[in-house]
Amino acid sequence: MRERLQEWVPRIVLAPSFVAVLIVVYGFILYTGWLSMTNSRMLPNNEFIGLANYTKLFGLKHWSIALTNLAIFGTLYILISSVLGLFLAILLDQQIRTEGFIRTVYLYPMAISFIVTGVAWKWFLDPGIGLENTMHQWGWESFEFKWIKDRDFAIYTIVIAAIWQSSGYVMAMFLAGLRGVDNEIIKAAQVDGASGFLIYRRIIIPMMRPVFLSAFVVLTHLAIKSYDLVVAMTGGGPGRATEMPATFMYSYTFTRNQMGVGASSAIIMLIMIFSIIIPYLYSEIRVGADKR
Amino acid sequence: MSHPSQDNAIESGRLIRALIYTLLIFFVIYYLLPLWVMVANSLKTLDEIRGGDMLAPPKDITFEPWRQAWSKTQIGVEATGLKPYFLNSIIMVVPAVFLSTFLGALNGYVLTKWAFRGSNLIFGLMLLACFIPFQIVLIPMARILGMLNLAGTISGLILVHTVYGLGFTTLFFRNYYAAFPTELVRAAQIDGASFFQVFWRILIPSSGPIIVVTIIWQFTNVWNDFLFGASFSSYDSTPITVALNNLVNSSTGVKEYNVHFAGAILAALPTLIVYIVSGRYFVRGLMAGAVKG
Numbered sequence: 001m002r003e004r005l006q007e008w009v010p011r012i013v014l015a016p017s018f019v020a021v022l023i024v025v026y027g028f029i030l031y032t033g034w035l036s037m038t039n040s041r042m043l044p045n046n047e048f049i050g051l052a053n054y055t056k057l058f059g060l061k062h063w064s065i066a067l068t069n070l071a072i073f074g075t076l077y078i079l080i081s082s083v084l085g086l087f088l089a090i091l092l093d094q095q096i097r098t099e100g101f102i103r104t105v106y107l108y109p110m111a112i113s114f115i116v117t118g119v120a121w122k123w124f125l126d127p128g129i130g131l132e133n134t135m136h137q138w139g140w141e142s143f144e145f146k147w148i149k150d151r152d153f154a155i156y157t158i159v160i161a162a163i164w165q166s167s168g169y170v171m172a173m174f175l176a177g178l179r180g181v182d183n184e185i186i187k188a189a190q191v192d193g194a195s196g197f198l199i200y201r202r203i204i205i206p207m208m209r210p211v212f213l214s215a216f217v218v219l220t221h222l223a224i225k226s227y228d229l230v231v232a233m234t235g236g237g238p239g240r241a242t243e244m245p246a247t248f249m250y251s252y253t254f255t256r257n258q259m260g261v262g263a264s265s266a267i268i269m270l271i272m273i274f275s276i277i278i279p280y281l282y283s284e285i286r287v288g289a290d291k292r
Numbered sequence: 293m294s295h296p297s298q299d300n301a302i303e304s305g306r307l308i309r310a311l312i313y314t315l316l317i318f319f320v321i322y323y324l325l326p327l328w329v330m331v332a333n334s335l336k337t338l339d340e341i342r343g344g345d346m347l348a349p350p351k352d353i354t355f356e357p358w359r360q361a362w363s364k365t366q367i368g369v370e371a372t373g374l375k376p377y378f379l380n381s382i383i384m385v386v387p388a389v390f391l392s393t394f395l396g397a398l399n400g401y402v403l404t405k406w407a408f409r410g411s412n413l414i415f416g417l418m419l420l421a422c423f424i425p426f427q428i429v430l431i432p433m434a435r436i437l438g439m440l441n442l443a444g445t446i447s448g449l450i451l452v453h454t455v456y457g458l459g460f461t462t463l464f465f466r467n468y469y470a471a472f473p474t475e476l477v478r479a480a481q482i483d484g485a486s487f488f489q490v491f492w493r494i495l496i497p498s499s500g501p502i503i504v505v506t507i508i509w510q511f512t513n514v515w516n517d518f519l520f521g522a523s524f525s526s527y528d529s530t531p532i533t534v535a536l537n538n539l540v541n542s543s544t545g546v547k548e549y550n551v552h553f554a555g556a557i558l559a560a561l562p563t564l565i566v567y568i569v570s571g572r573y574f575v576r577g578l579m580a581g582a583v584k585g
Contacts, residue, residue, distance in 0.1 A: 020458065113560065115516075249430075288362065
């Protein structure tokens with residue numbers, strides 16, 4: 001009897017967490033999926049309307065702006081953060097005496113809330129008091145930097161702030177990868193007379209493929225979810241110029257009383273993230289299992 | 293990580309090394325610039341900010357913006373400063389971090405030392421839960437909190453942060469315990485130790501590093517959260533990130549940039565201190581959050 005009980009204890013211990021996740025994650029996904037097929041407005045209702053919300057969603061100018069912005073933001077953010085992260089990691093990997101200090105400085109933005117980052121960059125890029133005004137004070141009267149107030153360029157100011165926040169993180173990922181490279185390979189290449197630049201280009205950087213993949217997955221996932229930074233910096237404006245899927249979902253659901261459309265946009269976001277995360281996790285777990 | 297013999301440093305001339313150091317210092321300035329802007333301008337008067345150079349140090353240092361941000365400035369309808377919201381965040385963070393870390397440790401223990409048929413599937417589902425966009429759960433969560441009478445309360449936020457933190461905390465402990473020798477657990481069992489005795493007397497005493505990593509990870513995430521705070525709090529349970537955003541983006545009155553900067557530093561201070569004191573563990577958490585398996 002005691003033996004049997006012992007056997008069930010672990011399952012009983014795991015059960016509350018698992019049931020909670022099952023409900024608040026998977027149950028809620030199903031519920032949001034259902035709502036996306038109802039004509040819910042301010043409150044949820046159960047009147048089934050098929051895929052009408054999705055048709056409506058993809059017909060909305062507002063949503064196509066959000067998707068375009070996500071594409072611009074995502075591409076630049078992922079590309080520049082990866083390149084900058086790799087570049088900084090290579091620089092830091094040259095037996096730098098103050099490496100610990102420099103690493104700490106490069107990475108601290110990751111400890112800060114996106115809201116704080118947003119506030120700092122919002123005022124720093126503000127033409128009235130920020131960079132533009134400062135340059136005028138320094139005597140460069142013709143200097144102009146009004147991107148954050150400009151419909152065509154505001155999205156790039158979000159890119160600037162987001163790269164500032166995450167590139168140190170990518171640097172840390174690459175640095176860990178570089179430290180894992182076998183010294184012998186490099187020494188052998190040096191004996192063969194390869195230059196430092198060539199060794200990086202032909203040997204070390206190609207070996208960083210798994211890190212590029214991890215960085216890509218982490219950054220894509222952050223890009224699709226980005227909400228706080230946009231709210232703090234521009235609130236989606238000027239006009240709708242910096243609207244993103246996450247801000248779209250929030251405003252349609254909670255302020256415009258179009259819950260059905262809001263739910264369908266959340267489902268689209270989920271599909272975007274899962275189509276990247278699931279293959280990644282699957283391959284990671286398989287590699288992990290092979291190692292054991 | 294900082295073992296010199298593991299560096300891939302290439303033999304290089306003095307000029308190249310000077311260039312490397314110049315670039316490194318340039319980027320140190322780049323990353324510190326926004327922090328400098330916040331600190332310097334939080335100590336200036338509003339007139340000095342409007343008329344002057346944002347990058348310059350303050351001419352006459354004033355702490356009034358900090359006093360304003362902490363206890364006087366108007367947020368929403370009341371002129372309370374950020375203090376009550378800062379306290380809300382603390383009351384929310386402490387139990388949420390404690391609960392999710394504790395449950396994560398138990399889950400990791402079960403998943404590695406008491407694996408049963410289907411436990412891998414359970415882990416997979418909990419892992420995937422780490423990555424959902426939270427927009428997908430906002431509507432049903434709002435309803436459930438309403439049904440539980442927790443809408444707009446700090447207890448509600450604690451519940452939300454605990455359940456959505458479980459995926460990561462479980463992942464951290466599972467990966468850590470996977471490397472813990474199972475023979476020790478089996479030996480203790482043969483000596484008659486129960487499920488919980490093994491957990492408390494054998495696993496927990498050697499879990500120091502992963503407990504620190506998990507607590508820092510959870511603390512940073514919960515403290516910095518904005519979406520849940522904005523969706524599920526009311527005026528007396530608003531966390532600091534939401535209050536800061538309300539302060540900065542309220543459309544009424546004069547824009548008090550110096551107070552905004554002081555408030556932003558106040559909101560960033562707890563996580564910054566944790567990062568500076570224990571950066572090593574913070575980085576380990578970030579890495580564990582990026583690379584699984």
